[in-house]
Amino acid sequence: MQISSSSSGQSQVGGxxxxLRAAKLAKTQQEAEGKAAVELLESANVSPPQSADPAVGQNINIKV
Known part of the structure; x- marks a missing residue:
């Protein structure tokens, strides 16, 4: 195993x-959270309630 120090002060282990390892872990975590969020949104997909009277809300009074 080779351990060296680069000029910016960050160490490298095994090349x-x-x-880079931290970035890969962060990406994996973000993908997992994104997948969980999408699943939550899909499970909460609820259709809007229907009015008992279909004519309610059809006419809008607008004064100009």
Missing amino acids: VSEE
């Missing part, structure tokens, strides 16, 4: 920087 993969810690910054």
